[in-house]
Amino acid sequence: MAEKCEVVSQTGMEIAIIEKKMETRIEKQHRIIGAEFMPDENLSTKGNVMNKIETKNVQCWYGDFHVLRDVSISVEPNTVTALIGPSGCGKSTYLRVFNRMNDLIDGFKLEGDVLIDGKDIYDKNIRVNELRKNVGMVFQKPNPFPKSIFENVAYGLRVNGVTDKKLIADTVERSLKQAAVWNEVKDNLHKNALGLSGGQQQRLCIARAIAVQPSVILMDEATSALDPISTGKIEDLIADLKKDYTILIVTHNMQQALRVSDKTAFFFLGDMIEYNDTKEIFNNPQHEHTRNYVGGRFG
Amino acid sequence: MEMNTKEKIIEGLLFACAAICVLTTLGIVAVLVIQSVQFFSEVPLKDFLTDTQWTPLFADKHFGILPLLSGTFLTTIIAITIALPIGLTTAIYLSEYASNTFRSTVKPVLEILAAIPTVVYGYFALTVVTPFLQIIFPSLSGFNAISPGIVMGLMIVPLISSLSEDALYAVPKSLREGSYALGSTKLQTAFRVLIPAASSGIIVSVILAVSRALGETMIVAIAAGQQPRLTFDPRVPIETVTTYIVQVSGGDVPHGSLEYKTIFSAGLSLFVITLILNNISFFIKKKYREQYE
Ligand SMILES: Nc1ncnc2c1ncn2[C@@H]1O[C@H](COP(=O)(O)OP(=O)(O)O)[C@@H](O)[C@H]1O
Ligand SMILES: [Mg+2]
Numbered sequence: 341m342a343e344k345c346e347v348v349s350q351t352g353m354e355i356a357i358i359e360k361k362m363e364t365r366i367e368k369q370h371r372i373i374g375a376e377f378m379p380d381e382n383l384s385t386k387g388n389v390m391n392k393i394e395t396k397n398v399q400c401w402y403g404d405f406h407v408l409r410d411v412s413i414s415v416e417p418n419t420v421t422a423l424i425g426p427s428g429c430g431k432s433t434y435l436r437v438f439n440r441m442n443d444l445i446d447g448f449k450l451e452g453d454v455l456i457d458g459k460d461i462y463d464k465n466i467r468v469n470e471l472r473k474n475v476g477m478v479f480q481k482p483n484p485f486p487k488s489i490f491e492n493v494a495y496g497l498r499v500n501g502v503t504d505k506k507l508i509a510d511t512v513e514r515s516l517k518q519a520a521v522w523n524e525v526k527d528n529l530h531k532n533a534l535g536l537s538g539g540q541q542q543r544l545c546i547a548r549a550i551a552v553q554p555s556v557i558l559m560d561e562a563t564s565a566l567d568p569i570s571t572g573k574i575e576d577l578i579a580d581l582k583k584d585y586t587i588l589i590v591t592h593n594m595q596q597a598l599r600v601s602d603k604t605a606f607f608f609l610g611d612m613i614e615y616n617d618t619k620e621i622f623n624n625p626q627h628e629h630t631r632n633y634v635g636g637r638f639g
Numbered sequence: 640m641e642m643n644t645k646e647k648i649i650e651g652l653l654f655a656c657a658a659i660c661v662l663t664t665l666g667i668v669a670v671l672v673i674q675s676v677q678f679f680s681e682v683p684l685k686d687f688l689t690d691t692q693w694t695p696l697f698a699d700k701h702f703g704i705l706p707l708l709s710g711t712f713l714t715t716i717i718a719i720t721i722a723l724p725i726g727l728t729t730a731i732y733l734s735e736y737a738s739n740t741f742r743s744t745v746k747p748v749l750e751i752l753a754a755i756p757t758v759v760y761g762y763f764a765l766t767v768v769t770p771f772l773q774i775i776f777p778s779l780s781g782f783n784a785i786s787p788g789i790v791m792g793l794m795i796v797p798l799i800s801s802l803s804e805d806a807l808y809a810v811p812k813s814l815r816e817g818s819y820a821l822g823s824t825k826l827q828t829a830f831r832v833l834i835p836a837a838s839s840g841i842i843v844s845v846i847l848a849v850s851r852a853l854g855e856t857m858i859v860a861i862a863a864g865q866q867p868r869l870t871f872d873p874r875v876p877i878e879t880v881t882t883y884i885v886q887v888s889g890g891d892v893p894h895g896s897l898e899y900k901t902i903f904s905a906g907l908s909l910f911v912i913t914l915i916l917n918n919i920s921f922f923i924k925k926k927y928r929e930q931y932e
Contacts, residue, residue, distance in 0.1 A: 439820060441816065441819065441820065444816075444819065469822040469823070469824060470822065471822075472819065472820055472821065472822040473821070473822035476820065476821075477816075477820040479813060479816065479817065479820075481813060483811070483813035483814055483816070483817040484817075485814060485817065485818070485832055485835075485836070486814075486835065486836050487835065495818075495821060495823075495831070495832075496821040496822065496823075498831070499818075499821065499822065499823035499824075499827045499831065500822065545817070548817075548821065549820070549821070552821060552822065
């Protein structure tokens with residue numbers, strides 16, 4: 341009570357200072373779980389720091405199978421980039437390059453540079469766990485853990501050693517709100533997440549990903565298993581998340597690419613054929629393959 | 640028509656096979672119950688459950704089952720204390736860390752552990768483990784609960800590791816990926832996602848291992864000393880329900896005497912305990928199926 345009175349008696353200027361202090365405190369808290377995936381002193385910055393993500397001549401193999409050839413792309417911060425193309429042409433592989441998920445596959449090999457914030461994420465000094473906190477992922481099929489809704493979102497914080505109950509509870513609430521699922525689950529936070537509908541599960545997975553404060557979010561056909569209403573909700577959400585995150589999506593839904601993305605990359609049999617503003621890709625494709633694919637998909 | 644008769648005959652044979660199993664089980668239960676009813680007409684149930692001595696073969700007869708149960712539970716607890724951590728660690732290692740070739744060689748080798756005759760384990764406990772433990776704890780009797788308990792634990796490791804590994808391995812890949820994608824390590828993923836997700840399978844494996852340990856006869860008969868004693872001290876000789884039954888049925892107790900009937904009352908007690916465990920395991924399995932289908 342006394343504290344409140346004091347704040348009320350402050351002048352506007354002082355209040356501003358207090359707010360500033362609180363902001364830095366919150367920032368520090370974020371730092372605890374945040375994005376320091378790389379010991380800065382060990383690495384020089386290679387790319388153009390204006391780009392959030394950059395790949396240069398990326399090549400990938402599964403054993404002997406050459407799955408991606410010479411993919412070079414730069415992505416600006418706070419944009420949505422869509423990866424499109426026929427099945428099996430390497431979109432998922434490319435997406436999983438950015439959180440090094442392919443490392444889990446025996447025989448996977450990568451050449452070329454993959455830069456996030458100008459830093460090579462395949463450098464040997466990189467801490468892959470930290471990288472994965474910075475680069476969140478949402479999968480094709482919703483994959484909540486068989487735990488409560490609350491524990492699903494808290495999971496990323498707990499494995500990062502966060503024990504402060506209040507910080508966890510606040511982050512869970514904020515993440516669920518940001519993922520536009522809070523109102524539907526707020527009275528059932530301690531119920532098992534497997535009881536939610538597919539669309540709710542997928543938004544829960546988005547909340548789970550953003551709870552650890554990544555700066556990049558990867559979504560691999562995140563709406564392909566969902567009904568149109570849930571899909572619409574997630575598309576709105578992507579547009580909203582763009583303010584805070586750089587987003588890469590894989591989609592087979594051309595309308596979706598057109599609605600949510602700023603840039604689009606067209607993949608075909610392991611090659612990135614065309615990369616441009618989304619409107620250009622759809623209205624004025626330069627390559628025949630792109631024209632056929634986009635045209636066929638709309639037709 | 641010809642075909643139809645053949646089908647009928649085959650169906651009849653299959654039914655007969657199933658019926659033999661069911662009838663045998665019913666027969667065993669009937670014998671247990673009938674003999675036990677006769678036993679309890681002479682010994683009050685209250686004495687059976689509360690008397691702290693079991694001396695049916697002595698002049699001063701006491702019929703308290705507690706010493707046999709304490710011996711049974713003591714060796715079982717020791718065995719599970721050994722087998723659960725080793726079995727679960729092995730399962731995690733095999734399913735999450737080991738290469739495919741390593742897993743496919745080691746798993747069958749581990750399962751051989753369960754195929755060694757228990758009499759071999761019994762003499763291993765008596766002639767190797769007990770002398771070794773006596774070096775560390777000189778006060779240990781030559782016959783005791785700890786040594787057969789430990790050896791029984793080793794014997795049931797594969798039961799836990801193999802079934803738990805199956806349960807862990809069956810956890811969908813998407814859950815592992817979901818966990819790794821949030822920056823967790825292999826160990827965190829194993830303990831925080833996979834074990835909880837596979838918990839019903841793991842619990843079922845442990846219940847199976849407990850039933851196995853409760854019913855184990857030979858190892859304890861050889862190495863535990865056959866002295867019914869109400870104690871949870873692992874250093875002294877004890878007797879379990881099964882070893883008592885072996886002791887009496889192999890001895891010269893006259894058929895139909897009260898002493899003879901004690902083995903049925905003891906057997907019935909063990910049967911009731913295992914039946915409860917089986918039902919718990921059945922219930923967990925059923926719940927587990929509902930959750931994932
Ligand atoms: N783990 C793997 N091992 C071997 N080949 C794989 C693996 N994953 C994908 N592939 C192959 O790599 C190619 C590209 O796959 P993917 O990146 O999933 O394509 P997309 O997402 O565009 O459908 C496909 O031909 C696929 O069969
Ligand atoms: Mg794909």
